[in-house]
Amino acid sequence: MPDLGLEVLLKGQNMERLLIGLLAALKISLVSVAVSLPLGILLGTLMTWKNPFIKAVLRVYLEIIRIMPQMVLLFLVFFGTTRAFGWDLSGESASVIVFSLWGTAEMSDLVRGALISIPLHQYESGEALGLSKVQIYRYIVVPQTLRRLIPLSINLITRMIKTTSLVLMIGVVEILKVAQQIIEANRTASPNAAFGIYLVVFLLYFFACWPISVAARYLEKRWR
Template sequence: MSMETYVKTRRHPALPPPGKATGLIGWMRRNLFSSAGNTITTLVCAAIIALTVPPFFNWAVLDAVWYASDGGLCRVEGAGACWAFVEAKFGQFIYGRYPAEEIWRPNLVLLLFFLNLAAVLTPRMPYKGWLAATLLFIFPMFAWGVLHGGKFGLSVVETSDWGGLLLTLVIALSGILASLPLGILLALGRRSKLPVIRTLSVLFIEFWRGVPLVTVLFMASVMLPLFLPEGVTFDLLLRAIIGVALFASAYMAEVVRGGLQAVPSGQYEAAKALGLSYWQMMGLIVLPQALRVVIPGIVNTFIGLFKDTTLVLIIGLFDFLGIIRANFTDANWASPNTAATGYVFAAFVFWMFCFAMSRYSLYMEKQLSQGERR
């Protein structure tokens, strides 16, 4: 009995994956219905979305009042969001009581700031160190000179007339730019081997972390003038910025200290073996690794600082949320939906800025962790 061997001479074409494992159905099976618990959670979330999103969409879009000269249409029964109120007050929401004929000044400052910031945040940008130094040291003085005036032939605009999103950005960006380098110095001081420096750093950090920001703002606006010599005045906005920066730097110091502790001790020993000085070791070896590890914590502190600027209303500064609330008292726009519309608009603007910071931090994490990918 002979045996014949059959050898396949052609490769059989690859079969497509099962339909239930690919596409939208496959994604849903893997992520939404992979287990009984996930299935229940998905169904509960879908029910919540079905109960909340359609009514909100009707209120915010379909039944909304988009154009009106006053709040008369917003007071009609069944009317939704009063977006006409936002349109009418948009200039105040952005600039506060800043003179209309001088609006070009904050526009110029914001444009130059975001262009400089974009250049600093762009990977492989030439002269990035000089750009960062300009943003940290030169630009704040330039911005103050342009916004406040009194120089270069510009009329003086008192900080009491600043407000809206402009004031929020001034306080938040000033606090961010000041708190990061100060937090790094405090973190290094807390890990210093010199008892005096370490003790002073610990006392500073624990004091500011143990005091609410509301108390800090009250101290800056009410108590600080009591310790100044008679006849010496200190701008209220500048006091608020200093208080916010000191408050945020204490939290930033603890975030950076966590990154310093995450750097292996072998990195310190290798830097010392190369004969590097303390500042060379920190600037070239340790801090780049430590800051990369704590990018999420740093951005989280920035986001918290940006939202905490709304507390300056209690000392008489009308930030973005404060100027919106102040306009609720306008009798021409009084309606059941005016306040809700203003708060929704404020929430969207804050979310937009915070989301942008969060997404950029994720991008930076991916860019800086390429060397560790396998």
């Protein structure tokens, strides 16, 4: 039975290198998540304000980011801005910029959706009870919004982790790149290693995202 990649993975530090590659991808997504969540909350709240100018600007930002594939955004930032502004941008920084811009846009839409789903009578009842504006937000609006928002934002995190696999295409060394290197290095000894190694990459991504998805679903059910 020819080796389908398992032996190659157990050889030397190959498995370890693969995991380090996964961490490199996860790091980019987590930094972007850390930027996107607060910014998205801020912009999403601004979107519910009545100022038509702010509304229009944010709407345009959201639509532009949303209509373009993330790959195109990566290319625009990685190749386009470096040319236009003449700065030197590493693949990692370009990825963080793109995923933060995208994540912020998606997050702001989730926040806006959660905020406007709170019926008007909730505000009015608060006022009728004599609560101040701060109290209405603190005790009525924010808790209800969070219940709707948290499962959705956890889902966004898994989407961002999955999207990070694209950074391979602008030359960032992450798990897929490491996998390619390992397969390439063992080409003569185990020509069929690609099967097992890509299967392992697939499973590693699955086990990185799956627990997060399960948590999101659990919270969604519990807080309905």
